[in-house]
Each structure stands twice: as structure tokens, then as C-alpha cells.
Amino acid sequence: MRPFVQRRFAGLILLIAALVALVFGHAQLAPSLRHMAALTGWALLAVCLFLTAYNARKKLPFLPLGNSRTWLQLHAYVGYFSVGLFMVHTGWRWPSGWFEGILAVLYTAVALSGVLGLFWSRVVPRRLTACGDEVVFERIPIVRRQLAERAEQLALDSVVSTQSAAIADFYNLHLAGYFVDPGSLWQHWVGTHRTARRLLDKLEDLQRFLNADQKKVLDELVLLVRRKDSIDEQHALQLSLRLWLFVHIPLTYSLLVFTAFHIVLVFGFSAGVGTK
Amino acid sequence: MDDTILKGERPGRWDSPLDPGFVEADLDRLLGIAPFREMNPESFPRRQPLRAILQNDCRIRRFQRGELIVRAGDFGSSAFMILGGSVRVVLPPGLPDEVLGRRAPGRKSLFKIVAQLWNNHRHPEVRTPEELGSKTGNLVGEGAEARVFLQDVPRLIEQNKTVTVGAGEFFGEIAALSRMPRTATILADTDDTELLEIRWQGLRDLLKYDPTLRAHIDALYRKNTLSNALRSFPLFQHLNEEQLQRVAAQTQFGTFGDYDWSGDYKKLAQSGSNAPERETPIAQEGDYPDGVVFVRSGFARLTKRFANGQRTLNYLGAGRSFGLREIAHNWRHPDRTVPFQASLRVIGYTHTLFVPTHVMEEIVLPGAPASALPEPMPANVETAEEVDPLHEQGGFAERIGPELMEFLTSRRFFNGTATMVINLDRCTRCDDCVRACASTHDNNPRFLRHGPISSGIQVAQACMHCVDPVCMIGCPTGAIHRDASGGNVVINQSTCIGCTSCANNCPYEAIRMVEARNERGGFVIDAEMRPIVKATKCDLCLDQYGGPACERACPHDALTRMDLTHLDRLAQWLER
Numbered sequence: 001m002r003p004f005v006q007r008r009f010a011g012l013i014l015l016i017a018a019l020v021a022l023v024f025g026h027a028q029l030a031p032s033l034r035h036m037a038a039l040t041g042w043a044l045l046a047v048c049l050f051l052t053a054y055n056a057r058k059k060l061p062f063l064p065l066g067n068s069r070t071w072l073q074l075h076a077y078v079g080y081f082s083v084g085l086f087m088v089h090t091g092w093r094w095p096s097g098w099f100e101g102i103l104a105v106l107y108t109a110v111a112l113s114g115v116l117g118l119f120w121s122r123v124v125p126r127r128l129t130a131c132g133d134e135v136v137f138e139r140i141p142i143v144r145r146q147l148a149e150r151a152e153q154l155a156l157d158s159v160v161s162t163q164s165a166a167i168a169d170f171y172n173l174h175l176a177g178y179f180v181d182p183g184s185l186w187q188h189w190v191g192t193h194r195t196a197r198r199l200l201d202k203l204e205d206l207q208r209f210l211n212a213d214q215k216k217v218l219d220e221l222v223l224l225v226r227r228k229d230s231i232d233e234q235h236a237l238q239l240s241l242r243l244w245l246f247v248h249i250p251l252t253y254s255l256l257v258f259t260a261f262h263i264v265l266v267f268g269f270s271a272g273v274g275t276k
Numbered sequence: 277m278d279d280t281i282l283k284g285e286r287p288g289r290w291d292s293p294l295d296p297g298f299v300e301a302d303l304d305r306l307l308g309i310a311p312f313r314e315m316n317p318e319s320f321p322r323r324q325p326l327r328a329i330l331q332n333d334c335r336i337r338r339f340q341r342g343e344l345i346v347r348a349g350d351f352g353s354s355a356f357m358i359l360g361g362s363v364r365v366v367l368p369p370g371l372p373d374e375v376l377g378r379r380a381p382g383r384k385s386l387f388k389i390v391a392q393l394w395n396n397h398r399h400p401e402v403r404t405p406e407e408l409g410s411k412t413g414n415l416v417g418e419g420a421e422a423r424v425f426l427q428d429v430p431r432l433i434e435q436n437k438t439v440t441v442g443a444g445e446f447f448g449e450i451a452a453l454s455r456m457p458r459t460a461t462i463l464a465d466t467d468d469t470e471l472l473e474i475r476w477q478g479l480r481d482l483l484k485y486d487p488t489l490r491a492h493i494d495a496l497y498r499k500n501t502l503s504n505a506l507r508s509f510p511l512f513q514h515l516n517e518e519q520l521q522r523v524a525a526q527t528q529f530g531t532f533g534d535y536d537w538s539g540d541y542k543k544l545a546q547s548g549s550n551a552p553e554r555e556t557p558i559a560q561e562g563d564y565p566d567g568v569v570f571v572r573s574g575f576a577r578l579t580k581r582f583a584n585g586q587r588t589l590n591y592l593g594a595g596r597s598f599g600l601r602e603i604a605h606n607w608r609h610p611d612r613t614v615p616f617q618a619s620l621r622v623i624g625y626t627h628t629l630f631v632p633t634h635v636m637e638e639i640v641l642p643g644a645p646a647s648a649l650p651e652p653m654p655a656n657v658e659t660a661e662e663v664d665p666l667h668e669q670g671g672f673a674e675r676i677g678p679e680l681m682e683f684l685t686s687r688r689f690f691n692g693t694a695t696m697v698i699n700l701d702r703c704t705r706c707d708d709c710v711r712a713c714a715s716t717h718d719n720n721p722r723f724l725r726h727g728p729i730s731s732g733i734q735v736a737q738a739c740m741h742c743v744d745p746v747c748m749i750g751c752p753t754g755a756i757h758r759d760a761s762g763g764n765v766v767i768n769q770s771t772c773i774g775c776t777s778c779a780n781n782c783p784y785e786a787i788r789m790v791e792a793r794n795e796r797g798g799f800v801i802d803a804e805m806r807p808i809v810k811a812t813k814c815d816l817c818l819d820q821y822g823g824p825a826c827e828r829a830c831p832h833d834a835l836t837r838m839d840l841t842h843l844d845r846l847a848q849w850l851e852r
Contacts, residue, residue: 003852004833061712061829062392064821068708072831121704121832129700129732136726137705241704 011077019084026088040089041266045259047082051075052252079114086111103262106255113251117244124237127191131230137238143231148179151224158217167217170206174199175221179228188236196229290328294475295335303331306472309359310444311489320485333478337471339363339464342429345471346448347376348461349758351748353476355449358442361469365447366461367437375426376461377754377771384819392716399797400719401790401810407769408792408800408808422752422773426463440465449493450501452476453483453531454627455573455744457758480531498524505629509570509595510648511640519639528630532556533574533622555621558628559598562615565606567632569598574626574744577685580618588681589618591690593743593841600636601650607637614653624688625744675847683730684840688783692740694764694816694837696723696826697846701732702834712829713814720790722814723826733850736835738826739786739814741765743841747778747787756811759818766815774809787813 001009030036054075057065065071086107095104128134135143155171158164178199187194203222210218306312307330317326336359339345345363346352348370373380388395426432441447451458453476474482483490502524506512512520533556558569561581569576571592578598579586592598598620606613631640641649684690705725713721723738741764748756748765755772758765767778779787791807792800800808816837817824824837833852838845 058708058829058831060393060715061708061825062389062396062716062820064386064389067822067828068831069833125703125705125832125834126701128705134700134726134729134734238705241706 007073011073015077015080018081022081022084022088037089037091038266040085041263044082044085044089045263047078047085048252048256048259051079051082052256055249055252076114076118079111083111099258099262099265103255103258106251106258110248110251110255113244113248117248120244121241124241128234128237131234131237133227133230135231135234137235137242140231140235140238144179144182144228144235147224147228147231151175151179151221154217154220154224158214162211162214162217164214166206166210167214167221170202171221174202175225178225182235183229183232185236185239188233189240191233193229193233196225196232199225290332293332294473294478298331298335302336303327306330306334311486311492314488315482315486319487320481324481324485326482326485329478329481333475333481335473337473339423339469339471340425341464341467341469342425342427343464343469344376344424344426344754345462345464346451346458346460347754347757348459349376349457350751350754351455351457351745352448352451353749354473355446355452355476355479357446357472357474358444359470359472360443361464361466362440362442363447363462363469363471364433364438364440364465366432366463367439368460371426371432371436371461373757375432376757377424377768378757379759379766379768379770382819383821386821389821396715397719397795399793399795400714401793401812402718402795402797403769403792403800403808403810407810422775424753429463446493446496449479450497452479453493454501454529455625456627497529502527502529502629505572509597511597511600511644513648514643514645515640523631523635523639526632526635528632529572529628530558530630531625531627532558533625555623558620558622558626559616561617561619565599565602565614565616565633567630568600568603568636569620570629570631571596571598572627572629575623575688575690576626576628577621577623578618579621586619586621587678588685590681590843591623591685592620593690601653603633603636604641604649605653606633607641608652617653623685623690676843676850677731680731680733681843683728683733687728687735689735689740690840691742691744693743693839693841694739694741694814694824695840696736696738696740696814697836697838697840697849698725698734698736699732699834699850700729700734702832703734703830704832704834706831708829708831709826709835712825716817716820716825717812717815720812722788722812723786737785739765739782740784740840741814741816747782749781750777751775752777762816762818764816764818765813766818767811767813769810772810774811776809776811778811782813787811 026036026040033039054071057071058068090104095101151171155168155175158167178195184195200222203218203225207215207218307327312326312330315326320326320329339361345356348366447462448458450456452474483493503520506520506524506527512523515523555577558576559565561579571594573594576592576598577588578590578592579588581587598618599616602614602616689695707725710721710723710725713723723736725736727734727736729735745758745765748758751757752775753771753773755768755770756765756778757768774789776789779789788811789809790812792810794800802808814824822828827835827837830836836849838849840846
């Protein structure tokens, strides 16, 4: 068995064991423990704080706080476990009050964004590698501009070199906007490449009207369209990997703030309960 | 249309003489003293006459008392002959690192690690006053020509074991020829000590055409180095002293390829002239195995015929051998002998020891422990018409893929002992590695997450801590050196004078020059209003706990620092 599969297998077994222990333990202890909700609540808070601590670990790489990969593994499995803890804490039902409702929505959003982010960060790297021509995210606008300038130059030069405006007209009509536009994020996230495909079809169709010199120019334009499509795809995918954290992390901090209010409210409204 | 082809001058062997100011009078003087006086000019070919070798590959240098000539542990491409005065050789354990301008090894204390939370500078590349000044004795001159004088020489001499060497003696020839680190620190013992510096190419040619000098250097090598070199190979460790001396007496050593491979390896790679077929063969597949080749330094490529070319099976670095399997097989089965099963070719530069077959059969193999011997050859090796080359040599070519093997070899990545390898199928391009590096190194990352890619594996532009660290050749102050604790290549900021020789030498573009700033973020300038620059590179976070920050910061197990001199770990890493 490959080490990664082994690790995943071991993690899943442990997670299932922990969840089973949680559910059974809760079922056994709930009738006899008066403050079970408080106990699971504090446990959930501790788990949430631990999950949030991963972000702090990332910010302090020079402190000997362990490897990020171990933290991520723990983050993922403890995160899954927290779902079980949340269900137990809420009594397997959606909260009825508006404040608790918001809290539950926030928790669900954080958990879902985490799971989706993990899935996305496992899928996207392979797609990025398949793009080829690896470009660092910050350099993408520069490469895009270079491609646009090259395409424009080719179209302009073709008027003189081929004694025809066919390619320049085509460029003005179909390509100029394409090279300037950053492209549809959605298309690249789902991987349809529709815009580029249509342009390539149009370029192929144009080819039958051109002579040998014009075809040479067209061939280079085809390459530029393909390269632009690849750059757009890299941009969309790399952006998505950054964007999901901009969802997950603010939601996490919002959740912590609401949790703090939740604790205050719980203690406020429980004053005197059980003291009589 | 003008179709005239402009024919340029082909670059010549001596386009860049070591000393353009080398005058005829100096040359005549050299030819009047031993050993050059005894050399027969007739034994040199017309295209490489003795006078031209001396004129182009030599220079006369003068040192003052206490001036450092070579440092133990440094790499150098020149040998020296004492023309006048004397030098002092510091015997082991040698001078302390600090005296030689090196960084004292050691980690930060736990308190200092935590104190980085509030002590780290807000601006990039801030240097303390200590890091801006030179702590290596007195520095004279600028740039690559800077010279270092040790302070309080009488005390240093008194506290260390030293010997004095006088006129007519050679030193540094073994380090220059075998590309091994200098074994001793040598400083000028008298004022106006006059040395003849001979660069490697010249020394090689002198040895080639002059039997007397060759015999002299050969004797020195056998006396000082060969026995220890043989002892470093497990196969010879069971031999007693007498047996080892018999082996040493019949061992031949050779140097192949171009010592200066690093300077133009990228050009070679682009032109395709580094294809295995064009590399100098050391031993050829199908030939009678006349001896075992032991790689002492540098690298060699193991190839096997495939279609009309040569396919790389593995690369061999220092400590590896070629031909042992065949010779052991023939020794065990004299009735079923086999020729060399693969070829050995030079990549860049290779220094080898060659032990003839009869010596192996008579002295080495009979008592060799089974653990030091290679695996037996397959039973059908003599009859098999076509053996799949990918399955041979540990199957590395098969496990990591022939494309990746060729990629690592042609780009010389086997040189790295801590190469930054990124699995792009797992890397989310989050740049946590880059940020972690910047956080631990003056707010400026010491590498670029950028570099060549093959089979989804990227080798980033980070210092690889090479086996053959060409960056260390020519550092005038010894600021770039191997760390005493782990052998990693590090730069002492206090003694770096920003001459750029290391950055220019590094073939992997892993060293960057930065402009130093003060604590307020302003650039530090010298008296002539020029910015103070320092060389920076990855130091593997030697002063931090837990290993390189980049590796520790990767959440997805995509980045690792790997010793690529052996392919075991890479294969395992890829097979996760």
C-alpha cells in the first residue's frame, strides 16, 4: 500500500473510531450528566480554537511548532470530527432561535468551505500541471500583456508582409478583445475552454481563404490563442485556490466572534438555573 | 539580399590568459628554474608548446607575511609552486572557523527563536553593523582581487601545529587536479613570498607531456592521498596495510572532461551537445572488463545502448564504482565471462581511480565481505539478447521514468545534496514556502519558486548545497564555505564583500546579490556612494529548529529538500 493511501486509511479509521466513541459516549452519559450541552459546547470551542490555530502556525514559520503538513492533516480530520461534535451539541436538529441559526449557518459554511477547499486543492494542482508553461501568479498579467502585444504586432505586420488586410480585420473583429480580456473564470473552473475553442474554429475556417504567407501568420496566431487560453486557465485556477481561503478564514473568525457572544448569552440566560 | 556568411574566430584555448601582463622576462626566468628547466620542449605538441602553457596558464603572485594563500576546506582550481620566500602550512585540526572568515556553526537558542517574534526587522535585507564589516583580519583590495591578512600571526603559529615549506615546492596540486577541498590552510611566512600559480588546465597539460613532473605529482598523490582514498571505499576496508599498498601501487588515477564544466553547461544543454553520445567514454559497453572504475570526485553517466542512442541508467558520483559487478561475476564464473554491460561517460568533470582486473581478482575479491560485493548477475546474462535497460541498476530509470532521469542528468541536478524538488501535482502554488523563507531570512526569500520542470517535478532555483560547489571557487575572503557541522554551503555575511564571484560561478543561479539596508530601511552605501551588496542564498535554515522552513511550511507534502546524488529517496518520494 502506498504511504499516502496508508495515511489516509489510518486517518479514516481513527476518525470513525472517534466519532463512534463520541456518539456512544454521549448517548451513555447524556441521561446522567446535567451539563452535557455545556461540556460538548466547550469541547467544540476547544476544537474550533485548535482548527483556527493552524492559521497562526502558518504566520509564524520560524517557531518550532511542527510541520505544516502534519497540521493540515490534523486540521482536516479534527475538522471532520468537529462536525460530529456539532451535531451532538445541537442535539441532531437545526437550532430554532435566530442567533443560534446564524451560528449554525456560519459553522456549516466554514465546514463546507473547508471540505470543498481541501477537495479543490487536491484537484487543481494536477490541472495546473497539465496546462504546462508554469507561470507564477503575479507574473500572469505581464505574460498576458506580452501575448496581446505580440498578437497585435503580427496582425499589423501581416498587412504589409502579405499585402492583405484579411488577418488584421479578423484580429480586430475576433481576437483583439480576446487577448485583452482576462477570460471567463467559470469556463476555466469547469474546464470547457469554450471561448478559445470557438476562436480556434474560426481561425481554422479562415485558413481556407489564405495563401501560404498568410497561413504562416495564422499558425502563429493559433499558437498565441492556445497560450492565452492556457494562461487564463492558470489564472482562474490559481485565483480559485487563493479565493477559497478568503472565504474560509473570514468565516472562521466570524464564527469565533459569534461563538463568544453565544457563550455570553448562554451564561447570561442560564444564571440561576440548577442552583435551586 | 546579402547572403554573406560572417565567419568568426573560433574561441581558442588561451583567449583568456591567467595573467595578461605575463612578460617574456618572467617566462625566461621560469624556464631557467627547476622543474621547468628540466622539461623537454620537444615532448610538447606544436599546438601546445611549453612556453605557451607557462605564458597563458601561469601567473606570478606575491604575498606578504600573514597573508592567506589557501584555506582548508575551500575549493580551488590552481596549484602553487614556491618561487621565493616560504609559506606556512597549518596542520590539523587547523585554524578556527572565525579566523578563516567563516560563520561559527550553531543554532539559535530557543529564546532567540521565540524572540524573532519581536526582533525581526520590518525592512528586507537589514544588516547589523557587525554583518556589514569584515571580521577576517585585514582586507586589502576590492572584489575578486581582495586579499586577506590574518591578525596576530605569531600567536596563531604558536597555538597551532605548522610546518614551513620553502622554494621549489608545490602545493595545492591534488585539490586542483581532483577537485577535492584543500586539506590545509596555507599562509605566507615571509614578506614578498613569491608564488607561481598554475591553473588546472596548465597543470594538466604539463603533467601530460612531461614525464618527470607527472612522476613527481604521481608520487605525491600515492604518498599523501591514494591509500586514504582507497580506504574510503567499503570494498577495500578489509585489506591489511600490505595488501592496500599493493593495490595502491597498481592503481591508476585519471581525470576526464572539463574542469570548468559549470560555466557553460547551460549552453551545452541548449545546443544538445551534452547528449550522452557526445560525452567522453571512460569505459564502453561490450568491452572486456579490464578493471573497476571508482569515482573519486565529479560525476559520470551510466548508459546503455538503446535504438541508435544511449539511454541513461543512472549517474555515479563520488564513492560509486563501475564494472565491479561484471568483474565479480567473471571471477566467480571463469567459464561464463561477460563484457561491460553498460558504458560509463564523463559528465562535466570526473576524477577516477582505476584498479585493474588482476589486482581485484588476486587481492581484493578473495577476502571481500559479501556486503561490499554487488548483487550477482542474472543467470541468463550471457545469452540474453536484449535486456531491458530500465530494469538494470536498481531499476531507477524505470522507477522515476527515463524522461526524469535524463532531465536530472542533462541539467546536472545530481550535484545537489539538498535540492528543492516540488511535486507540481500536489503543489497548490500557495507560496507558503516562499513566505516562510522570507520570514526566516531578513524578509526576503532565499529562493525562487521557479525552475525547470519534467514529469510534473519542478526543481526550484534554490541552493542545492552541491557535492561539487563551484560557487566556492574564487571567493577571496572565504565567506562562502561549507558549514563545519553539516557540510552545507553557507555565506558569512560579515566577511562577504559583495564581489559576486560566487553568484557568477553558480550554474544553477541560486545565489543572489542584495543591497544591504540599515535598521531604518535605508540602503547602506560606502564612501564612494556605492551600495553595499551581499551575496545571499538558501542556508537550509541551519540556525533554526526543525529543518528548512520551506519544507516545513508546505501543507500538501509537495516540497522537499532532497539528496539527488542517490536516487533511492527520489524514487520513494515519487512512489508515495
